[in-house]
Amino acid sequence: MKALVLIGGFGTRLRPITYEVPKQLIPIAGKPLLYHCLDLLPKEVDGAAFATGYKADAIERFVRANPLGFPVETIAEADPLGSGGGMKNAGGGMSDPFLLMNSDVISDIDVTALVAAHRRRSAFGTMYLTEVEDTRPYGVAGLERDDRIDRFVEKPEPAESPSRWINAGISIWKRAVLDAIPAGRPVSFEREILPGLLDRGVYGFRGRGFWEDAGTPERLLRAQRLLFEAGRAPPSAVPPGTRSSRYVSFGARDRVAGATLGPYVTLGEDVTVEPEAHIEDSILMEGSVVGRGARVVASILGPRTVVGAGHDVARSVLAERSGP
Numbered sequence: 001m002k003a004l005v006l007i008g009g010f011g012t013r014l015r016p017i018t019y020e021v022p023k024q025l026i027p028i029a030g031k032p033l034l035y036h037c038l039d040l041l042p043k044e045v046d047g048a049a050f051a052t053g054y055k056a057d058a059i060e061r062f063v064r065a066n067p068l069g070f071p072v073e074t075i076a077e078a079d080p081l082g083s084g085g086g087m088k089n090a091g092g093g094m095s096d097p098f099l100l101m102n103s104d105v106i107s108d109i110d111v112t113a114l115v116a117a118h119r120r121r122s123a124f125g126t127m128y129l130t131e132v133e134d135t136r137p138y139g140v141a142g143l144e145r146d147d148r149i150d151r152f153v154e155k156p157e158p159a160e161s162p163s164r165w166i167n168a169g170i171s172i173w174k175r176a177v178l179d180a181i182p183a184g185r186p187v188s189f190e191r192e193i194l195p196g197l198l199d200r201g202v203y204g205f206r207g208r209g210f211w212e213d214a215g216t217p218e219r220l221l222r223a224q225r226l227l228f229e230a231g232r233a234p235p236s237a238v239p240p241g242t243r244s245s246r247y248v249s250f251g252a253r254d255r256v257a258g259a260t261l262g263p264y265v266t267l268g269e270d271v272t273v274e275p276e277a278h279i280e281d282s283i284l285m286e287g288s289v290v291g292r293g294a295r296v297v298a299s300i301l302g303p304r305t306v307v308g309a310g311h312d313v314a315r316s317v318l319a320e321r322s323g324p
Helices: 033-038 056-065 082-090 111-121 175-180 189-200 217-229
Strands: 002-007 047-052 072-076 098-102 105-107 125-131 139-143 149-154 165-173 202-206 211-213 265-267 278-280 282-284 295-297 312-314
Touching: 002 033, 002 082, 033 105, 033 217, 047 056, 047 082, 056 072, 082 175, 082 189, 105 165, 105 217, 111 125, 111 165, 111 202, 125 139, 149 189, 149 202, 175 189, 189 202, 211 217, 217 282, 265 278, 278 282, 282 295
Parallel strands: 002 047, 002 098, 047 072, 125 202, 265 282, 278 295, 295 312
Antiparallel strands: 098 165, 105 211, 125 165, 139 149, 139 165
């Protein structure tokens, strides 16, 4: 089985960091967001196509330097094509059926069970759904008693929402779905294509575990907390002289002696946190520096960002010097 992974968008809600780094490569719980998403793929996936756009070269370089357990082809779009256009552009080598995945979804879904449900029903498509209180940011499915989807509405107002079960960004489709998408122009799969496919047999698969769309700073940090608590962070050694609570991931060359870290902290490579500084519920990307006695809480520091001595940073996304 092949997987088609959508790696589009400009990461506008995570600027200024995403001016330099695509959001999929921001590290959370010890490794890039994208690689946590790919952990969900079942063992039968033996290849993937990455539908890339913004900063496609950075994605390709990283994947080549950090290979996965299966071959990956990155297929860039010259101009933004939307979700459907990206599928069409990169879907030429897909299996039948194939997995479709967004690149910013953190979850504990059992994708093997999703695939089994799809095959059991001989479905045209099966979409992983998760239940939320506020459906306005998402695409929402209306469900019949057997979980067949009879209506799909993208980003409805509460009064127009057919349920509280949303498209959670992981699905499985017959390859023929790609034939329904016009080529050579931007296409929203959710708005333009999906509603017209429902009479061909599209089903929901209801997830009951954790799920997060990690597209904003708050959601990215919440996703990190979920991953740490689920034990999904790779092990890392605690540098000597560090006061560290649970749920902290260190880079191999970090200098943090005399600092206090945690809970819920990821440090990239070559990070310096000087004595008496405190880091909590945050991400510090490679080469960043936090001065003596400074505090960083609920924040994301981009590569080589500097927080001056004694300065407090809270609920911020930074890619430059902060404080004196």
